[in-house]
Amino acid sequence: MGNSMGGRRKKAKVMKINGETMKLKTPIEASELIKDYPDHVVLDSEAVKHFGVRAKPLEPQQHLQPNKTYFLVQLPKFPEDDHHQENLNRVPRRVKSGGIHMGAKDRLDLLMLSRRAVSDLSSSVSTTATAAGGPMRVKMRLPKAQLERLLEESKDEAEVAEKIVDLYVEKSGGGGVNGGAATTRHGGNYSKAREKRVSFAATDEEEIHLDGTSL
Structure with a gap:
């Protein structure tokens, strides 16, 4: 024994x-x-x-x-850009669990869903921006507690990413991922009033940032 x-x-x-x-x-x-x-x-x-x-x-x-x-x-694989690399180089800080107690398997599932949600959102926003004819960068903050609730309520990581995008659309006043970028029609042709560049990153405070500025 x-x-x-x-x-x-x-x-x-x-x-x-x-x-x-x-x-x-x-x-x-x-x-x-x-x-x-x-x-x-x-x-x-x-x-x-x-x-x-x-x-x-x-x-x-x-x-x-x-x-x-x-x-x-x-x-998951993330887009290779300077902003993403900057976030990878940040030193992680210890954060409080907020009273949530999870087993090892639960933490593993939450970890993978979070990473895949980030990856799916990056791909989704990147594809949308490309289809619109130009890069776009917007900014969104999502608390950790809200992210965890989205993960619990969603059946897979794709649904998580979709809900996060929907939250952004709602917060931006229904303007879509283009953040309300205006278009003007002249003789049947559309010209964009502005373009933005989009990227995704997680902040040190366990929050989600779609960080960026208008070009």
């Missing part, structure tokens, strides 16, 4: 997004775990609890600690 308990203490628990759980003998480096999972990263469950979607992945040379829980997740 003593050997069995000692063996359990030397293992790290790794959870995948599909609910599958692995127990790995330690010491083991993160690089050994992700070598068979391209585009995946390892996240400490405690880091996810404190920092949410901005939790920093383990470095390849970092060791998994025994008797701890980790998440193996595939991160």
Whole structure:
């Protein structure tokens, strides 16, 4: 019995997004775990609890600690622009949970839905701006509590992104993602009065920003 308990203490628990759980003998480096999972990263469950979607992945040379829980997740791809890179370089700060207590699996689900919602919204706004004939940048702030409620009420990440866009449309007075950009008709031709550039980022205060300025 003593050997069995000692063996359990030397293992790290790794959870995948599909609910599958692995127990790995330690010491083991993160690089050994992700070598068979391209585009995946390892996240400490405690880091996810404190920092949410901005939790920093383990470095390849970092060791998994025994008797701890980790998440193996595939991160979505974000548009490569200066504004997004600036947000990636920000140092995450510890935030209060607001009295919400979630298990490891719940935190993993919330993490992935949040990241995918960000990715879907980026793609949606980028596509709309391109179709409109020019880039657009707008700004929107969404509290963490409201985001969590949207995640709970939505059946998938696509619906989450759609609701966030709808919220922006509502806040902008129904002007759509173009933020009310006016068009003028002259002899059957439409000319745009202005253009905006759109990008998406999460702020340090666990809020969502569609950050930007008119061009």
